[in-house]
């Protein structure tokens with residue numbers, strides 16, 4: 120099958136990219152300012168010997184390229200090294216924290232798509248009418264307001280003033296209800312989980328929503344002016360079918376690209392939103408790792424974000440190939 | 453030819469209300485289409501041919517609007533206005549509603565073939581899927597029946613391997629093949645009239661010839677009437693039975709095809725003929741029409757062709773000629789709108805020639821791009837058809 124071949128081809132293409140990411144991250148983490156050993160000793164009295172033994176234990180005394188190769192060998196076995204600060208394997212730390220971040224990012228995207236696409240279509244269909252102008256202003260505000268600020272304002276309004284929604288933390292729907300005090304039964308767990316997710320989801324998703332909405336509007340306008348739409352009209356296709364099928368299908372292609380490429384902004388935004396809402400996700404882990412100069416952890420998290428981004432791009436490409444028949448799978452027909 | 457026409461257009465006016473002013477894209481045209489004939493609508497780009505043909509289906513896009521006239525098809529009023537109680541114009545009661553036009557006329561009674569086969573098919577759906585959708589919609593067939601019909605029709609228009617091609621996407625077809633698909637689409641809906649809007653303009657000459665032959669054959673077989681919109685008199689000569697020549701929103705000459713070519717009455721038609729490449733003429737013999745078509749937003753006074761007309765006299769600037777029967781070809785009228793042929797003597801013969809009628813209008817040439825735009829507000833005939 121062509122699509123399968125294409126998928127494998129794209130995955131193979133990702134390997135050099137990932138190696139590149141690993142080299143750069145490794146260099147940045149190891150050559151950056153700050154010395155992990157002295158940080159570990161936290162200004163305690165220490166002898167030269169102690170320093171050397173710590174260096175030996177973490178392999179810090181060996182030349183850079185050797186350390187890189189060792190690291191990569193470990194990586195292939197799923198060993199991301201040991202966090203100096205937490206004294207735990209980096210892989211374990213990441214596994215603990217990735218759930219909340221994925222939950223947050225995916226729900227933010229779901230929110231953005233579910234709102235932006237209908238709004239964009241309405242704006243396109245009522246071009247230059249008040250609805251369109253309102254949506255344009257909303258989009259402008261959405262694009263230019265930082266997510267953490269939106270988060271703070273949402274907390275102030277919905278948590279502090281109105282008291283409708285919790286202001287911090289997440290409830291994870293995949294954990295047993297018993298792990299949360301005061302929650303009995305799965306229904307309540309899901310309910311609480313959604314209540315906790317709502318504000319951070321909106322805070323993180325607003326930027327995506329604004330971007331997608333504008334692209335959707337432009338694409339729909341262009342698509343609605345296409346000759347194929349004129350043809351459909353001339354053959355008596357109802358206007359709503361044209362809007363929902365003929366024009367819509369063509370207009371969605373660029374949306375896929377936007378979603379894929381914005382993954383990096385979304386992950387970046389997640390760091391801030393997690394901090395504002397006090398969510399124990401990858402974002403907070405990353406901030407702590409940098410503050411503690413925990414270079415193993417910094418590397419692990421960066422690698423993972425790199426991988427997530429590359430995977431996002433690959434999924435984008437593949438879905439594009441799936442939706443757009445004109446994509447020729449990198450080969451001439 | 454039966455006595456009652458299939459389609460009758462009377463005094464149709466379509467205008468575009470732009471910020472720069474009102475563009476009178478179609479300004480009072482009348483013509484008929486009888487059963488089984490191919491009627492040409494000829495003119496340079498911007499003459500209003502496409503707007504006129506789209507007006508018949510009430511498919512004029514904003515800011516365009518049909519403002520006057522009457523379109524009757526098989527006895528039904530596709531468009532018609534009448535005087536209201538306070539002297540205003542209102543839609544006639546028997547005029548079909550938007551919904552009726554869409555469900556009963558578009559596609560199943562009057563189908564269209566557009567100019568650009570590259571853009572007319574939706575790139576993300578299979579060719580077969582698009583055919584099937586329109587057939588299902590317009591003939592009320594089931595999915596399976598429509599599919600069979602679509603494949604038969606693809607075979608009919610000369611597409612090899614129709615079963616396999618049915619599943620393919622438009623980008624896998626050549627330009628000529630796509631135009632065949634569009635012809636199949638039109639015929640498969642079994643309309644009585646097909647509006648073909650410059651359907652061969654985007655194709656090269658060889659493919660154009662093949663398509664014209666195909667249409668000729670299919671037209672004979674199915675007996676469908678055509679309105680053939682084109683800027684190319686060569687195509688007209690090959691395919692049309694009767695011709696309407698349009699200039700700046702008006703029909704200036706109307707005649708059976710042989711009459712038009714051998715007994716040309718209107719100076720504009722004459723000019724078009726002289727600018728047309730023919731086997732018996734070298735390129736050096738071609739005489740392009742002087743000047744460019746003025747703006748339909750502010751058409752010249754009197755006869756609209758007078759700034760470019762080699763025969764123009766002073767009277768042409770004053771008097772607006774109405775189409776008049778100037779000859780009779782076996783009972784079929786030959787009409788022309790030119791004071792030279794006016795039955796009421798308006799004094800053409802005594803009138804002095806217009807000084808520098810052609811070159812004196814130099815200012816028109818400097819605003820050539822705008823004039824093209826203004827005469828062409830609805831994106832009429834996109835892609836420039838090289839007709840001027």
Ligand code: SF4
Pocket residue numbers: 718719720755756757758759761762763764765768773789790791792
């Ligand atoms: S009316 Fe005068 S200007 Fe117009 S076509 Fe006839 S001769 Fe030419």
